[in-house]
Amino acid sequence: MGLRLPVIVDAGGRRAATADTPSKADRIRGALLTAILEHRLGPGTKLGEDEIGSLYGVSRTIVRGVLQSLAHEGIVDIEKNRGAFVAHPSVADAREVFEARRLIEAAVTALAVERRAPAAIARLRAHLEAERQATEEGDRAAAIRLSGEFHIELARIAGHRLYETILTELVARSSLILLIYHRREPRCADDHHQRLVDAIEAGRASEAVGLMSHHLAEIFEALDLDVRPTGGHSLAEILGP
Amino acid sequence: MGLRLPVIVDAGGRRAATADTPSKADRIRGALLTAILEHRLGPGTKLGEDEIGSLYGVSRTIVRGVLQSLAHEGIVDIEKNRGAFVAHPSVADAREVFEARRLIEAAVTALAVERRAPAAIARLRAHLEAERQATEEGDRAAAIRLSGEFHIELARIAGHRLYETILTELVARSSLILLIYHRREPRCADDHHQRLVDAIEAGRASEAVGLMSHHLAEIFEALDLDVRPTGGHSLAEILGP
DNA sequence: TGTCGCAGGATCGTATACGATTTGAGCGCG
DNA sequence: CGCGCTCAAATCGTATACGATCCTGCGACA
Numbered sequence: 244m245g246l247r248l249p250v251i252v253d254a255g256g257r258r259a260a261t262a263d264t265p266s267k268a269d270r271i272r273g274a275l276l277t278a279i280l281e282h283r284l285g286p287g288t289k290l291g292e293d294e295i296g297s298l299y300g301v302s303r304t305i306v307r308g309v310l311q312s313l314a315h316e317g318i319v320d321i322e323k324n325r326g327a328f329v330a331h332p333s334v335a336d337a338r339e340v341f342e343a344r345r346l347i348e349a350a351v352t353a354l355a356v357e358r359r360a361p362a363a364i365a366r367l368r369a370h371l372e373a374e375r376q377a378t379e380e381g382d383r384a385a386a387i388r389l390s391g392e393f394h395i396e397l398a399r400i401a402g403h404r405l406y407e408t409i410l411t412e413l414v415a416r417s418s419l420i421l422l423i424y425h426r427r428e429p430r431c432a433d434d435h436h437q438r439l440v441d442a443i444e445a446g447r448a449s450e451a452v453g454l455m456s457h458h459l460a461e462i463f464e465a466l467d468l469d470v471r472p473t474g475g476h477s478l479a480e481i482l483g484p
Numbered sequence: 485m486g487l488r489l490p491v492i493v494d495a496g497g498r499r500a501a502t503a504d505t506p507s508k509a510d511r512i513r514g515a516l517l518t519a520i521l522e523h524r525l526g527p528g529t530k531l532g533e534d535e536i537g538s539l540y541g542v543s544r545t546i547v548r549g550v551l552q553s554l555a556h557e558g559i560v561d562i563e564k565n566r567g568a569f570v571a572h573p574s575v576a577d578a579r580e581v582f583e584a585r586r587l588i589e590a591a592v593t594a595l596a597v598e599r600r601a602p603a604a605i606a607r608l609r610a611h612l613e614a615e616r617q618a619t620e621e622g623d624r625a626a627a628i629r630l631s632g633e634f635h636i637e638l639a640r641i642a643g644h645r646l647y648e649t650i651l652t653e654l655v656a657r658s659s660l661i662l663l664i665y666h667r668r669e670p671r672c673a674d675d676h677h678q679r680l681v682d683a684i685e686a687g688r689a690s691e692a693v694g695l696m697s698h699h700l701a702e703i704f705e706a707l708d709l710d711v712r713p714t715g716g717h718s719l720a721e722i723l724g725p
Numbered sequence: 726t727g728t729c730g731c732a733g734g735a736t737c738g739t740a741t742a743c744g745a746t747t748t749g750a751g752c753g754c755g
Numbered sequence: 756c757g758c759g760c761t762c763a764a765a766t767c768g769t770a771t772a773c774g775a776t777c778c779t780g781c782g783a784c785a
Contacts, residue, residue, distance in 0.1 A: 266564075267739095292767075302740045303767085308552065315556050323507075324746050324767055339646040343588075350587050405580040409650065508769095534736075543770045544737085565737055565776050 271299050272309045279318055279329055280391075280418045281384035286331035290319065316412045318419065330419065334468045337420045341463040344413050345456055347406055348394065352439070352455040354401035356448040363400040367440045370396055374436065387418050393436055417462075426467030435461070512540050513550045520559055520570055521632075521659045522625035527572035531560065557653045559660065571660065575709045578661045582704040585654050586697055588647055589635065593680070593696040595642035597689040604641040608681045611637055615677065628659050634677055658703075667708030676702070 275295070278284045290310060292303040299306075310327040313319040317336075321327045332340070355363075370393045377385040391414040398407040435458040442451035516536070519525045531551060533544040540547075551568040554560040558577075562568045573581070596604075611634045618626040632655040639648040676699040683692035 291765095293765090304739055304741090307549075307767095311549065311552065312556065315553065325748095326767070335645070339644055342591075342644075343646050343650070346587060346591050347584075350583075403580055403583075404576070405584050409584070532736075545769055545771090548737095566778090567737070 267299075267301055268305050268309055271295070271301065271305065272312060274299070275309065275313060276318065276415065277388070280388055280415060280422075282422045283384075284329050286329050286419070286423055288329045290327040290329065292326070317416050330416075332416060332420050332423065334424075336416070337424060337463075337466060337468060340413055340416050340420060341459060344394075344410070344417065345459045347410060347413070348397070348455050348459060349452050351398050351401045351403065351406050351410070352443070352452045353448055354403055354406075355397050356443050356446060356451050358400060358402050359443055359446070360400075364440065364444045366396060367393070367400070367443075371436055371440060384422070387421050390436070391415070391418050420466070421462070424466040424468055427465055508540075508542055509546050509550055512536070512542065512546065513553060515540070516550065516554060517559065517656065518629070521629055521656060521663075523663045524625075525570050527570050527660070527664055529570045531568040531570065533567070558657050571657075573657060573661050573664065575665075577657070578665060578704075578707060578709060581654055581657050581661060582700060585635075585651070585658065586700045588651060588654070589638070589696050589700060590693050592639050592642045592644065592647050592651070593684070593693045594689055595644055595647075596638050597684050597687060597692050599641060599643050600684055600687070601641075605681065605685045607637060608634070608641070608684070612677055612681060625663070628662055631677070632656070632659050661707070662703070665707040665709055668706055 275284075275290070284290075292306045292310070295309075296303050296306045310319055310321060314321045314327065317332070318330055319327050320330045370389065374386060374389045374393065377389055394414055395407065395411055398410045401407075435454065439451060439454045439458065442454055516525075516531070525531075533547045533551070536550075537544050537547045551560055551562060555562045555568065558573070559571055560568050561571045611630065615627060615630045615634065618630055635655055636648065636652055639651045642648075676695065680692060680695045680699065683695055
């Protein structure tokens with residue numbers, strides 16, 4: 244069972260402190276990340292070191308580093324002496340992630356209103372357009388990914404590096420959660436983003452914060468958090484610890 | 485210039501998912517972490533892979549993993565082809581960390597009030613006693629470390645794994661910040677903790693949240709965030725990017 | 726005398742090698 | 756026929772090796 248990973252990848256390295264050449268590790272990391280977030284690799288999928296290494300023409304050393312990094316973000320689970328697997332967030336994880344997002348993104352939204360600038364608004368509107376297009380084309384995975392990037396862009400506008408870092412992780416986990424526990428499309432999600440940008444642009448802080456909170460709540464409510472057979476992976480995880 | 489690291493260390497592995505034997509990496513990780521947080525290793529100190537490796541009798545492979553992990557938490561900075569250094573949080577970092585803590589710990593406090601139980605309160609009071617003792621003995625580093633652990637214990641009581649994880653990182657960074665930007669002791673910090681526990685035990689939620697917020701604000705206010713010569717390390721960092 | 730260039734050493738990045746652990750299949754026995 | 760045991764293949768954990776990069780100190784030249 245080959246992993247079917249993309250060879251052409253987008254650069255996923257957001258931590259380019261010195262703006263160096265995007266290292267090989269960053270490329271592989273980005274490839275794995277998007278592959279997972281676009282659901283080409285389902286939860287529980289084994290991520291063998293040798294397999295990935297030979298796929299990208301690097302040694303296990305590099306792959307191990309990438310997997311450890313992804314594990315730290317909660318996208319991958321590493322079991323000692325067994326290997327790495329695509330994470331399968333539990334229902335409790337889902338609750339916690341969305342609770343944290345509501346808390347942090349409310350603060351981010353308020354900051355974004357304060358620091359809004361025409362250029363920032365323009366970037367948001369461009370994002371909106373990309374999202375609309377993905378939705379129109381029925382590309383669900385891309386829509387989820389773009390929607391996530393919208394939230395990160397907001398954090399960037401807020402000018403809060405720490406929130407941005409935390410949210411980057413939470414959004415990635417959210418994407419995984421959305422793809423696993425998907426029940427129905429949250430209605431008018433793009434409309435939410437739209438109205439949010441409008442409120443931010445107009446400087447209506449409390450309205451914007453309320454919209455964000457409501458937006459996240461609605462996404463969470465649209466999840467199906469009941470019993471999950473989620474066919475075919477780690478039994479121990481299903482039976483609980 | 486030897487690193488002067490402790491050989492006897494406390495187990496720092498909080499992520500014992502399978503409760504396995506605390507691996508060698510965890511031991512080294514814990515040793516480095518406490519050494520940094522107790523200021524035996526100052527900001528900017530070079531953490532050579534070979535040096536640490538030979539100190540603990542492991543190969544660079546292990547050390548690299550540990551350093552990468554610490555880097556992900558913002559305790560260590562890794563510069564490509566140059567090595568790892570104890571992080572030197574900027575003033576902006578300090579602001580962001582404490583802003584995030586105020587936000588998250590307010591939520592944690594509210595949760596802790598909800599889920600309080602006699603056993604939990606007892607653990608908090610035991611912590612209080614340990615803190616008082618460290619303060620009495622004038623062991624500043626230990627006092628800071630214990631004070632941080634108090635906050636993490638609170639997150640544990642709140643029963644929110646994600647908040648606990650995030651706070652563990654933020655508290656570690658806070659400790660480093662406190663040790664760097666220390667100006668004066670925040671007055672009655674232990675008294676703050678004391679009153680906080682009282683409010684939690686009595687179930688006075690809004691008072692507890694207010695105390696926590698005030699507590700963190702006061703710690704932050706006690707920092708000296710002016711110009712920093714911080715003698716003797718990376719000039720590039722001082723001159724900014 | 727001060728600055729520039731150039732080895733030499735130290736340190737990091739990556740690949741590879743080898744022992745340890747897990748897993749799954751085959752086989753014998755109840 | 757099912758259950759447990761043994762052993763081999765696969766995979767991971769760790770150490771080591773080698774090439775690449777960076778820092779340092781010394782000497783030549785303006």
